[in-house]
Amino acid sequence: MRLTLRIWRQHGPNEPGAMTAYEVDGISPEMSFLEMLDTLNEELILRGEEPVAFDHDCREGICGACGMVINGQAHGPERTTTCQLHMRHFSDGDTIDVEPWRAAAFPVVKDLVVDRSAFDRIIGSGGYISAPTGSAPDAHATPVPKPVADTAFEHAECIGCGACVAACPNGSAMLFTSAKVVHLNVLPQGQPERESRVLDMVGAMDEEGFGGCTNTGECAVACPKGIPLQSISMMNREFLRASMKGGRS
């Protein structure tokens, strides 16, 4: 396959950037999107040019490190992470636009790499439990009903890639924050911090400069892990409940 890539190039955080066109040839349909970028980077290095910087780690779709907006869609046309997107979903001769996540709370570090430490600070504000859970056999000491376990697991699937923020027209982190809040708030082990968790995490989210939710639903469409849109509604309920209770548990 022969492709034209238009990639956002930006040398540093406060430097101007621009979409730059590159041609790549010899791309096989079995390659992942990141392998295609590797191919481009090898050529760039041989030509003595600066390779395109992008985040990646496991390349198995489970770590959440990679992520870029491909043709206007977070993680591209398939519902998966960029590393698990394969070139068979593109055609020979295509022009592909590649941009970093765009959000005030996710400043560009270089090219396609953005600083997602805002997510870490949201987690730090309440995405934990204080109850000792012991080792594997002890975990069974606290019975968890199956529907609750299913809900918790569904939300625990969030890998924090940031596609929800990238896809949201408001650059909102509601889907990410709600996945974390719901995951822990439904479990018995999460009850001691049930109220403070949701209030603190929503507070931290607002402080980072993410936009608000307008229920456009674009986040849930982009999410590679299928976190449901109603996760946000469940967090809203937790937030209003905690506010009514006067805040602290």
Place this chain on the structure above:
Amino acid sequence: MALATRTDPERAAQKGPRQRPEPPRKPARSPSLIGSVWRSTVGKKAVMAVTGLIMLAYLAVHMLGNLKIFFGPGDFNGYAHWLRTLGEPALHYEWFLWLVRVALVASVVLHAVAAYQLSRRDLAARPQKYARRRQKSSYATRTMRWGGVILGLFIVWHILDLTTLTVNEHAEPGHPYQNVVATFSTWYGNTIYIVAMLALGLHIRHGLWSAAQTLGTGRPHRDRALKIVSTAVAAVLAGGFIAVPIGVMTGVVS
């Protein structure tokens, strides 16, 4: 030297440069419910949801009242007069109407201020636009902001037209039936009204479902039902309001 990488607080205090003491935290003020809700994006959205539902409830009653126009001037004008005497003798003449008006103005103002503040924040959260963007949200969702502005302007015209009668050329105070017919006998009256009611339908279609999400009632298994209810309420309300100008235009009401 693996141990050297341990961040033991005592060792760090002895060896490392003295860490600056943390600035004293502000004394924990007991957070007021209204203040903390209004400051948060989630809380402000809840204010929009509640005020939106108040306005929606009013619109449902208003639309049903409007349909009395199909029973003739006696029924319609009598209903308008009854609204002013509602609650008597406990309430004075028109007091009930003024109570409703105060609640509605408060709802409109809170709804609009919250929408403005949240929109400012939302736009600031994406300073750099995408070079290429594929929108997946519905038309009703994308038109919430400008649709809301259109509805706000419509309310101003609507009050000047049929409440204060300022811009209604052939209006007579105390004859609401005749005034409605006068408004919908003009091309601009029909156009403004029908466009605004279509905007209202779109606004409610997303707004009612969105309010359910914001107030925490959205669940995957009832999403379809919530969407159907929102679309049905939007269609019935818009249709009920538009029936009046259609009735005047077709001569059913004259």
